[in-house]
Amino acid sequence: MTxxxxxxxxxxxxxxxxxxxxxxxxxxxxxLALTALTLAVYLAPVGDVVRLVIVVFNWVLVYVxxxxxxxxxxxxxxxxxxxLFWVVPMMGVVLxxxxxxxxxxxx
Numbered sequence: 001m002t003x004x005x006x007x008x009x010x011x012x013x014x015x016x017x018x019x020x021x022x023x024x025x026x027x028x029x030x031x032l033a034l035t036a037l038t039l040a041v042y043l044a045p046v047g048d049v050v051r052l053v054i055v056v057f058n059w060v061l062v063y064v065x066x067x068x069x070x071x072x073x074x075x076x077x078x079x080x081x082x083x084l085f086w087v088v089p090m091m092g093v094v095l096x097x098x099x100x101x102x103x104x105x106x107x
Contacts, residue, residue, distance in 0.1 A: 019071035
């Protein structure tokens with residue numbers, strides 16, 4: 001497991017290269033868990049500085065999520081611009097989910 005996690009952590013914010021289904025899944029689940037944790041802290045009675053740090057941290061998570069989605073699309077032989085399908089209501093999300101679940105394209 002750690003041998004598969006090391007390349008993921010090294011290229012976390014990179015928009016170049018490829019991301020396998022496994023790497024995409026690890027980043028997705030990790031981001032989901034971190035978002036849930038930061039939401040719990042955000043809703044707790046904490047100071048404004050802590051809330052600002054949480055907001056900035058969540059924007060970093062958004063960037064990492066976009067980066068791994070772009071790399072996953074590269075792995076499928078598609079351009080990262082396909083991620084703009086996300087703005088199409090309902091159908092765009094379904095199309096991207098289908099793309100992300102497909103096996104990798106031949107290199």
